Amino acid sequence: MACVTAKGLWKSYGEHVVLENINLEIGEHEFVTIVGASGCGKSTLLRLLVGMEKPSRGALLIDGQPVPPEPGANRGIVFQQYSPFPHLTVLGNMLLGLELRSSRFLGRLFGERRRAAIRKADQLLEIVGLTSARAKYPAQLSGGMQQRLSIAQSVICEPRLLLLDEPFGALDPGLTADMHKLILELWSANRMAVFMTTHDLQEAFHLGTRLIVLDKVRHDPQAPDAYGSRVTYDLRLHRATELRVALTA
């Protein structure tokens, strides 16, 4: 059963074609890494998936349904920066998603339900190694900690799809190994498909079960914007997956 399907998907801004004729079938619980040069439309694809943008032509389906025109709770997203809410503590950030969905008006939980939510948040904070920072505000955290928080914040809502837009791009190279281990752990522990864009081909091979390369096939020197990117490589990385699951288990 395909989780995400793109059929003849185009995205253009006026005359500027960004993506052309994208066709994809992504199964459940895949880890899709998307690589390509700057401006090739990697982020645009994620923006289409989250609902910040609408396809210009063609169809983009999640579980057989067109992607709604606005962001929703079944698709979590982690941006390169700005993700955690500065006015909430680490714990508050973790609780937010749980509170929003179970308390429509106040957006807050009380009593036993709050304690249950805190237990759930604490479990995940333990996994992402933020237990000791639980009472701090995002401004007091390092970039890596903020990213871990942002990922955990989305994962706690158990999204169908987790979208990561160059999540480790702004981090210290030394930190990325830890982050890779963490994201794989979270991915194998949850029934979700991951879409991650990256500049780093090695990272893409290491993490993905599916590697997608976006690139412009056609060029018109007179009109550089006339053609968009296509899927030039679509690799299934099965062996790597088994190895990795074995490693993280």
Add this chain to the structure above:
Amino acid sequence: MTRVVNRIPGRGAGIALGLVPFVATALLYLVGSQVRSAANPDDKLLPTPARLAETLRTYAAHEDVRSGQVLFWVDTAASLERLTLALVISAALGLLIGLAVGTVPVLRAALAPFVAALAMIPPLAILPILFIVLGLGELAKVALIVIGLTPVIARDISLRAGELPAEQLVKAQTLGASSWQLVSRVILPQMWPRLIDVVRLQLGAAWLFLIAAEAIASTDGLGYRIFLVRRYLAMDVILPYVAWITLLALVIDWLLRQLRARAFAWAR
């Protein structure tokens, strides 16, 4: 030799430097008043410190012969009441309008041009209208300040709300936030410190409108008193009143700053 821009005064030196302009102004005044009172003991323009203290004592510690009230405190209470009431109302209105304009595109389309136009009306120009429509009571004076402050606060809040990173709002929606929850749990909480900042910045304007309103139609208040005694060139009343107004403004400013630092530690 380090550059001037890199020379940072220590704590003590900083305080001392900060005091210099105050001391210099006071000295200048002392010299001036000495010179003038030496030439004319009844000088009204630059009363001596003794004279200022004497007048202040009469106003702040003795009942007025005619009304039986201690004028200084009656004036202070009247002005502060108008000012706080107006600040609270304009902050609430400004926050409400600013959030509406800043977060809901339909309301932005409907309200933003109107608020922008409203903000351009010089409030003092419509003071006569307020007096005609609302009478000469408290309402007109409070309304003047509210009309002067609300559009500025509303525009500031709407700008700040618009400056929140789009990523943050998308993130909140992927966590399941409805429009209402987005405003109440993500945007509004981040606007509180900004609201305090803009109210602090508008304190000067608030006092300006208050004193203008009191000067024109009032029977008490700090602004009323200053403009009343102006007829007698009573600098010995005006100067302490001005100093007192300044002190009150500084204290209000300091209180707001404390509130911001304590209640919104995350925003530092």
